[in-house]
Amino acid sequence: MSAGPTEAELLARLEREVVARDPVPETLHAAARDAFGLGRLGDELAELVADSALESSGVRGGDDSRLLSFRVDDLEAEVEVSARAGGFDLTGVVSGPVRGVTVETPDGSHEVPVDELGRIRAVGVVGRMLRLALRRESGRIATTRWVLVG
Amino acid sequence: MPSDHDALGDDVALLVKRAAGGDQSAWDALVDRYTNLLWSVARGYRLERADAADVVQVAWLRLVEHLATLRDPERVGSWLATTVRRECLQLLATRKRRGTALDDDVLDGVPDPAPPVDTGLLTEERDGELWAAFGRLSDRCQKLLRVLMVDPPPAYVDVSASLDMPIGSIGPTRARCLERLRGLLAEAATDTGGNA
Numbered sequence: 001m002s003a004g005p006t007e008a009e010l011l012a013r014l015e016r017e018v019v020a021r022d023p024v025p026e027t028l029h030a031a032a033r034d035a036f037g038l039g040r041l042g043d044e045l046a047e048l049v050a051d052s053a054l055e056s057s058g059v060r061g062g063d064d065s066r067l068l069s070f071r072v073d074d075l076e077a078e079v080e081v082s083a084r085a086g087g088f089d090l091t092g093v094v095s096g097p098v099r100g101v102t103v104e105t106p107d108g109s110h111e112v113p114v115d116e117l118g119r120i121r122a123v124g125v126v127g128r129m130l131r132l133a134l135r136r137e138s139g140r141i142a143t144t145r146w147v148l149v150g
Numbered sequence: 151m152p153s154d155h156d157a158l159g160d161d162v163a164l165l166v167k168r169a170a171g172g173d174q175s176a177w178d179a180l181v182d183r184y185t186n187l188l189w190s191v192a193r194g195y196r197l198e199r200a201d202a203a204d205v206v207q208v209a210w211l212r213l214v215e216h217l218a219t220l221r222d223p224e225r226v227g228s229w230l231a232t233t234v235r236r237e238c239l240q241l242l243a244t245r246k247r248r249g250t251a252l253d254d255d256v257l258d259g260v261p262d263p264a265p266p267v268d269t270g271l272l273t274e275e276r277d278g279e280l281w282a283a284f285g286r287l288s289d290r291c292q293k294l295l296r297v298l299m300v301d302p303p304p305a306y307v308d309v310s311a312s313l314d315m316p317i318g319s320i321g322p323t324r325a326r327c328l329e330r331l332r333g334l335l336a337e338a339a340t341d342t343g344g345n346a
Contacts, residue, residue, distance in 0.1 A: 150244030
């Protein structure tokens with residue numbers, strides 16, 4: 001029996017194995033580059049203040065849904081996001097001087113009607129990650145952080 | 151081996167600053183530097199490939215929002231790795247709650263099908279054993295070795311953030327994991343007649 005491979009040989013062989021068996025998807029670098037174009041410098045950022053996916057948040061969602069609350073100054077959005085094949089449904093309520101709401105994914109944006117009670121609803125949105133853009137009555141926009149729909 | 155952080159940190163801080171000013175090429179350089187690391191972190195948590203890709207993309211999307219306000223721009227790699235790690239844990243918790251099965255095909259330690267006996271390709275045979283042995287390592291070892299093998303090599307400070315492991319533990323843990331891997335390979339060689 002031989003003395004076995006050196007540390008360096010072992011790591012080099014292992015590296016080849018990982019690269020061959022679990023390559024980084026070709027689209028991943030492109031998607032990461034494209035993320036830059038989705039930045040909105042100058043928008044207000046609405047912080048995530050509660051998330052049922054975090055046990056510590058004290059909020060509990062259903063097995064298939066996630067409750068999220070975002071807030072910035074006098075704006076607030078509380079939404080329930082339910083994952084479905086290839087996408088998600090979203091319902092919720094916004095409060096504060098909001099004139100319009102857009103559900104954004106890396107691939108596009110969907111204007112969502114806001115009723116007189118501030119309720120919003122979007123069904124069958126395609127994608128696995130989202131953020132909300134809340135348009136103030138003043139025209140200024142507050143965006144939420146990006147959320148991965150589990 | 152992980153690279154010297156100080157020199158790298160200056161370069162990286164500059165890239166962050168330029169990207170915050172709207173420079174796409176600086177952003178692209180950050181993407182080239184860290185995407186493979188982030189992928190390894192996510193896969194180390196055994197997320198399936200599609201989930202791992204989503205987690206990595208979300209980390210980049212978040213970074214765009216925080217470029218101008220990062221407290222330590224030279225530690226952007228650690229910021230990204232930590233974001234990925236947290237998203238992985240969150241996604242795993244969600245999956246567990248729903249009882250959704252994870253795709254364990256890559257790192258679950260199940261040996262690959264036996265290679266054809268008449269190929270004569272000893273290297274392939276050996277590396278099948280290597281992969282199987284790697285799959286039998288502890289989670290901690292698999293995660294660490296995956297991250298250490300990333301190209302370009304990550305700074306120790308980023309490895310630490312990737313695994314939530316103190317910097318001082320990285321070297322000794324690496325040595326222990328490699329020793330264990332060598333032991334598993336030796337066992338496999340004994341089992342198969344000692345000629346691997």
